[in-house]
Amino acid sequence: MRRPDGPARVPRQRPFAPLLRTVYAVLCLLASWTILHVAIGSAIVPSPWVTAAAFVDLLPGALGLHLLSSLGRILAALSASLLLGVVVGLWTGLSARSDRWIAPIVYLLYPLPKIAFLPILMILFGLGNAPKILLIVFILVFQVLLAVRDGVREIPAEWFLSVRSTGLGRGGLLVHLVLPAILPKLLTAVRIGIGIGLSVLFFAESFATTYGIGYFIMNSWLLVDYPDMYAGILAMSLMGWMLFSLVDLLESRACRWVRVGKT
Amino acid sequence: MTEVDARGTGESETAAPAGPMIEVDRLRVSYGTETALQDVSFSVERRASCAVIGPSGCGKTTLLYALAGLLKPDEGRIRIDGAPLEAIRPATGLILQEYGLLPWKTVRDNIAFPLRSRGLDRHRRRERTDAILGDLGIGDQSDKFPGELSGGQRQRVAIGRALALEPDLLLMDEASSALDAMTRERIQNLVLGIFRKRPVTLLLVTHSIEEAVLLGGSILVMAQGRIRSRVDNPCFGLPDARDAQAFHDLCRIIRRELHETA
Numbered sequence: 001m002r003r004p005d006g007p008a009r010v011p012r013q014r015p016f017a018p019l020l021r022t023v024y025a026v027l028c029l030l031a032s033w034t035i036l037h038v039a040i041g042s043a044i045v046p047s048p049w050v051t052a053a054a055f056v057d058l059l060p061g062a063l064g065l066h067l068l069s070s071l072g073r074i075l076a077a078l079s080a081s082l083l084l085g086v087v088v089g090l091w092t093g094l095s096a097r098s099d100r101w102i103a104p105i106v107y108l109l110y111p112l113p114k115i116a117f118l119p120i121l122m123i124l125f126g127l128g129n130a131p132k133i134l135l136i137v138f139i140l141v142f143q144v145l146l147a148v149r150d151g152v153r154e155i156p157a158e159w160f161l162s163v164r165s166t167g168l169g170r171g172g173l174l175v176h177l178v179l180p181a182i183l184p185k186l187l188t189a190v191r192i193g194i195g196i197g198l199s200v201l202f203f204a205e206s207f208a209t210t211y212g213i214g215y216f217i218m219n220s221w222l223l224v225d226y227p228d229m230y231a232g233i234l235a236m237s238l239m240g241w242m243l244f245s246l247v248d249l250l251e252s253r254a255c256r257w258v259r260v261g262k263t
Numbered sequence: 264m265t266e267v268d269a270r271g272t273g274e275s276e277t278a279a280p281a282g283p284m285i286e287v288d289r290l291r292v293s294y295g296t297e298t299a300l301q302d303v304s305f306s307v308e309r310r311a312s313c314a315v316i317g318p319s320g321c322g323k324t325t326l327l328y329a330l331a332g333l334l335k336p337d338e339g340r341i342r343i344d345g346a347p348l349e350a351i352r353p354a355t356g357l358i359l360q361e362y363g364l365l366p367w368k369t370v371r372d373n374i375a376f377p378l379r380s381r382g383l384d385r386h387r388r389r390e391r392t393d394a395i396l397g398d399l400g401i402g403d404q405s406d407k408f409p410g411e412l413s414g415g416q417r418q419r420v421a422i423g424r425a426l427a428l429e430p431d432l433l434l435m436d437e438a439s440s441a442l443d444a445m446t447r448e449r450i451q452n453l454v455l456g457i458f459r460k461r462p463v464t465l466l467l468v469t470h471s472i473e474e475a476v477l478l479g480g481s482i483l484v485m486a487q488g489r490i491r492s493r494v495d496n497p498c499f500g501l502p503d504a505r506d507a508q509a510f511h512d513l514c515r516i517i518r519r520e521l522h523e524t525a
Binding site: 156158159161162163164165166167168169172176177180181183255256257260 | 328331332333351353355356357359361362363365366367368376377380381408410411424428
């Protein structure tokens with residue numbers, strides 16, 4: 001909200017506040033985990049300490065490799081989805097005519113249960129990284145595309161006129177107006193995409209794969225090695241948390257203006 | 264259409280090219296089937312100021328956009344500085360009240376970003392931006408975002424962005440209509456000061472009668488896409504014009520014009 005009168009202030013945070021909040025969340029998680037462990041009293045919920053020990057033990061070796069291959073896949077899928085989604089999203093957002101041709105296709109494909117096509121992708125592209133990455137891209141690209149398109153459409157026409165009146169061309173409009181305007185929406189789409197991407201990745205990695213954190217978790221489960229399985233879950237959560245934090249950091253750097261005036 | 268020396272002083276600047284700054288001849292603009300402007304002809308002399316007044320929807324903002332080269336007229340022609348207007352003119356500054364500033368750029372960047380495409384290096388951009396911020400009395404706000412500024416400060420930044428491009432023609436949309444009374448007077452005085460100090464022609468669109476009489480050397484009254492009348496303003500540029508009897512007399516005349524055309 002803009003205030004019509006009087007300058008608004010940027011809310012200033014104490015530098016340790018975000019860290020304290022993370023510590024608080026971790027403590028909450030550890031507490032409920034411990035309660036579950038004690039209450040269930042079975043090997044299927046190992047204690048946090050046993051899991052942590054397994055995690056520390058495994059991370060420099062096998063778990064680290066599984067984690068890195070999953071991280072590589074998720075980053076490749078996110079980059080490809082962003083590239084494709086932003087380009088097509090900008091195109092459909094800026095040109096009503098292209099939107100008339102592309103939107104019906106997008107609307108038809110978006111709600112398809114694409115995850116069901118994994119077997120087809122594996123037949124077409126083998127058992128390597130390609131079908132897994134493609135499956136995630138196939139799911140995420142529509143979210144990015146729609147977020148970008150709607151973001152572009154929400155830019156008031158007067159802003160375009162105002163920036164154009166200064167003599168800037170198409171490139172200048174894109175750099176100074178369109179991209180910064182859609183950035184908050186795009187980062188939200190990325191954040192949702194990370195969550196969905198990780199669950200799809202887990203699913204894709206649990207079939208006919210020998211590397212990947214999804215494989216590691218499912219394999220540990222089949223071997224009835226619960227501490228290892230939980231170490232894998234912990235690793236995957238940490239990976240997701242780090243990706244999330246990265247997006248948050250990017251947002252706090254690039255979208256500081258969004259929070260301005262909201263006290 | 265008669266040409267009016269809106270400054271009313273009769274002094275002629277030497278070395279100024281002949282002919283009016285703005286010439287509009289039988290302009291027609293329509294959005295689809297809806298006609299926004301019809302048979303609009305007028306001219307504004309160099310270094311004169313002209314206020315366009317009318318009720319909302321009368322086409323005054325469309326006229327402003329057409330003069331800025333942002334929309335193509337269906338018929339008629341516009342000449343600016345003697346040349347036919349075919350594209351956006353680098354020396355025309357457009358000041359839009361509400362959407363003039365980009366919220367993700369700091370005050371300084373909002374003024375500086377168009378300068379990059381004008382071939383100014385970093386140092387000169389900074390120099391010019393800081394000079395203008397100082398002139399407009401917002402030098403201490405330069406690292407803030409528009410969302411952190413008051414309405415009057417935002418309007419100063421929008422004016423600053425246009426001035427940084429060193430325009431010979433300034434087009435303003437509702438210079439001060441969203442501001443409180445005191446801030447409005449300050450912005451109006453600022454605009455008058457700029458007009459006096461710089462070699463600039465001013466065309467401003469407003470729905471405030473007082474603002475039109477204060478800032479317009481001549482006043483165009485518009486209704487339903489046409490210019491209904493043109494009034495020359497004898498009290499333009501008077502010191503303390505707001506207190507002058509002639510000012511209030513002219514406001515009454517303009518008000519009557521507006522009511523007759525409504």
